[in-house]
Amino acid sequence: MPLPLPESPAHLYRAALLRFDASGVPAxxxxxxxxxxxxxxGVPRVVAAGAWSSLAPRFAGLPVTHWPDRIIAPGxxxxxxxxxxxxxxxxxxxxxxxxxxxxxxxxxxxxxxxAYARGVATVFIDELLRNGVTxxxxxxxxxxxxxxxxxxxxxxxxxxxxxxKVLQDRHSPDGVRDGTEQSLRDTEALIxxxxxxxxxxxxxxxxxAPSCTEAQLRGAGELAARxxxxxxxxxxxxxxxxxxxxxxxFPEARSYLSIYGGFGLLRERAVYAHCIHFDDDDRALxxxxxxxxxxxxxxxxxxxxxxxxxxxxxxVGFRYGLASDVGGGTSFSPFHTMLAAYYVGRxxxxxxxxxxxPGHLWWQHTAGAAQALGLEGVIGNLQPGxxxxxxxxxxxATPMLARKAEQASSLDELLFAMIVLGDDRVIERTVxxxxx
Numbered sequence: 083m084p085l086p087l088p089e090s091p092a093h094l095y096r097a098a099l100l101r102f103d104a105s106g107v108p109a110x111x112x113x114x115x116x117x118x119x120x121x122x123x124g125v126p127r128v129v130a131a132g133a134w135s136s137l138a139p140r141f142a143g144l145p146v147t148h149w150p151d152r153i154i155a156p157g158x159x160x161x162x163x164x165x166x167x168x169x170x171x172x173x174x175x176x177x178x179x180x181x182x183x184x185x186x187x188x189x190x191x192x193x194x195x196x197a198y199a200r201g202v203a204t205v206f207i208d209e210l211l212r213n214g215v216t217x218x219x220x221x222x223x224x225x226x227x228x229x230x231x232x233x234x235x236x237x238x239x240x241x242x243x244x245x246x247k248v249l250q251d252r253h254s255p256d257g258v259r260d261g262t263e264q265s266l267r268d269t270e271a272l273i274x275x276x277x278x279x280x281x282x283x284x285x286x287x288x289x290x291a292p293s294c295t296e297a298q299l300r301g302a303g304e305l306a307a308r309x310x311x312x313x314x315x316x317x318x319x320x321x322x323x324x325x326x327x328x329x330x331x332f333p334e335a336r337s338y339l340s341i342y343g344g345f346g347l348l349r350e351r352a353v354y355a356h357c358i359h360f361d362d363d364d365r366a367l368x369x370x371x372x373x374x375x376x377x378x379x380x381x382x383x384x385x386x387x388x389x390x391x392x393x394x395x396x397x398v399g400f401r402y403g404l405a406s407d408v409g410g411g412t413s414f415s416p417f418h419t420m421l422a423a424y425y426v427g428r429x430x431x432x433x434x435x436x437x438x439x440p441g442h443l444w445w446q447h448t449a450g451a452a453q454a455l456g457l458e459g460v461i462g463n464l465q466p467g468x469x470x471x472x473x474x475x476x477x478x479a480t481p482m483l484a485r486k487a488e489q490a491s492s493l494d495e496l497l498f499a500m501i502v503l504g505d506d507r508v509i510e511r512t513v514x515x516x517x518x
Contacts, residue, residue, distance in 0.1 A: 091119035091129040093516055094141055097149040097474065101131055101156065101464040102449040108441040110493045116154050117141060118470040118516050126470040126516035149474055152510060155444075157216025157471035158416040159451035159462045160406050162315070162355040162376035164221045165206045165232050165245070166190045166199075167409030178321040178385050181410065183255075190248075191257030193223040199231035207235050213414040214509040216471035217242040217452070217461050219315060219353060219376070219405075221287055224248045224260040226268045233276045240280075240515045242461060242471065244313050246287030247272055251298045254289075266301040273305070277312055281469075281515075285313035285353075291328050291341045303346030313351045313455070315376075316342065319364070320356035321387045339364045348373045351456050355407060356381075357395075358388040368400035374454040375400065377446070378407035379422035385410055389426045393434040403451030404443075416447045417504035424501065440497035470516040475500065479507040 099114025115137045117129040130137055164170075170189050175181030193199045210218055222228040222245050229247045236243040247269055251262045260268075269286060277284035286306050288294045294302070306314050319325060319338050328338045335341040339360070342348050350372035357368070357375035368375065377390045395402055404419050405411070413419065420443040427438040442450075452462025461469055477500055478484035486499035500508055511518050 091117040091141065091144070092126070093118045093470075094144050094146040095149065095154055096134055096146050098153040099131060099464065100153055100444075102445055106442065106445045106450060108444065108493060108497070114154065115141075115146075116464060116472070128464050128466050128468045128470060130466060131464045151476075151478065153475040153477060154464070155473050155475055156448040156463050156468075157461070157473055157512065157514075158214050158447050159403065159455070160210070160215045160218040160220075160416075160447075161353060161403045161451050161454065162220075162378055162405035163218050163408050163411070163414075165203065166193050166221070166223045166228060168202055168206045168209065170409035171412065173409070175385070177323065178387060178410070179323055181385060186409070187255050187258050190223040191255075193228040194225045194257070196227040196231060199223075199225070199228045200235070203231045203235040206232070207239055207241060209414045210241070211239070211512045211514070212509065213506050214416060214473040214475075214512050215414065216473070216512060216514055217244075217455075217457070219244045219285060219313065219455065221245070221289075221315065222247055224250055224254075224258050224265070226272060229272050229276070233279075233282055237280055237282060240517060242281040242283075242469070244283035244285050244455075245276075246285035246313075246315060248287050248289045249298050249302055250289040250293035252295050253293050262295060262298045262301070265298060266305065269302070269305055273309055273312060277309070283313060284309075285315045286347075287314075288316045288342075288347070290317040290324070291338065292324065292331055296345075299342075299345040299347065306349070306352075307346055311351070313353060314347055314349070315353045315355070316347070317356055318342065318354040319359040320382070321385070322359060325359055337361070337364050339367055343367060343371065353455065355405060356387065356390070357402070358382065358390055360391065360394065362394070362398055365394055365398035365400055369398055373400070375402040376405040376407075376454075377402050377423060377426075378405045378411055379426045380412045380419055381407035381410035382426065383422055384412050389429045389432055391433040392427050392438065393436055401450075401454045402446070403454040404447040415505050417501055417508065420444065420447055420501045440494045440501055443501060444497055470513065472513050473509055474511045474513070475508050476510045477508070479504070479510075483508070
């Protein structure tokens with residue numbers, strides 16, 4: 083984190099202010115001040131955040147943007163989303179594997195056309211920002227042009243985004259299946275082209291173990307070892323049919339998750355979507371390797387995959403954060419994702435049920451997701467030193483939400499009202515690197 087921060091910020095904002103302490107507990111100032119200024123490299127960062135009464139004298143005389151009756155909150159972090167599935171959202175299917183075969187793969191084959199990829203990238207980034215998502219870890223397709231299109235659009239908007247070309251050299255139809263050696267050469271070239279360029283990062287991206295040969299998984303692990311600051315992303319233990327298939331293909335592995343471990347694909351900055359059908363050995367493997375879960379509740383409910391076991395994750399102690407998983411996921415909206423996570427937590431027939439607090443739900447989609455990505459103190463919060471990505475929320479955006487907000491007697495009640503009743507209308511503006 084570049085320090086020291088400037089004494090005189092470039093921007094002062096006054097509104098209610100939500101942020102998180104180091105333990106993930108929300109801090110809230112009904113009348114707050116957010117001060118933002120460039121660091122030595124010109125990156126806009128939070129200089130100070132807290133109560134107006136205590137901070138205003140420090141910045142006396144500087145102009146202030148005042149948003150009465152609004153809340154400034156950290157920008158949302160989406161830990162797992164498929165940019166090429168923007169137009170697949172809402173497609174009916176009998177389950178994960180038929181859904182991939184009938185909708186996802188045919189649509190992804192269109193991204194061989196760079197012009198088509200650029201068009202979808204524009205819509206995808208529009209939807210992220212409209213819903214207050216300021217950082218995303220996203221899949222492209224198996225076509226390098228799809229990565230280029232997405233990265234170019236994100237760079238033009240100043241968005242912090244991590245993405246990768248999908249690796250899938252078997253059990254995939256023509257149009258999306260790639261060649262083993264070429265896919266690895268393309269991945270390395272894309273790492274050199276995009277990783278660490280501005281606010282962009284690269285993720286080595288095996289689609290999932292059944293779609294990759296051993297040679298491709300081995301090569302992916304070698305690339306991840308050669309470039310230790312890149313991310314890894316894939317899927318694991320989402321669906322019981324998928325698990326049976328993976329075990330048939332890799333019979334020597336103890337579990338589906340351990341397949342990835344055998345190829346060096348479990349480590350810090352490795353993110354696996356779903357992680358539903360785990361035992362304690364799997365949970366301990368996640369914890370011990372620093373691997374994290376991208377919990378995707380709207381997708382899991384939509385496809386009937388199962389329920390993430392929050393109690394099990396917390397008991398064993400591995401990290402996680404929230405994700406939309408569009409297009410299996412049914413909404414770009416973090417409010418819809420947080421509400422679905424509450425439903426998943428409450429389910430107590432197949433696993434221990436628990437009620438996730440509103441603050442914890444919000445943390446999972448902001449500071450907790452940033453922590454899981456290895457970006458704690460950089461994004462997902464409004465503590466001094468964090469990059470200046472935030473949203474301005476209108477807690478009275480709809481008549482029903484306004485009624486609930488007026489009746490809220492605590493921060494938990496206010497946050498939960500927005501989680502249950504909120505959508506993109508609550509996001510009044512999204513600010514990226516101090517620019518709306």
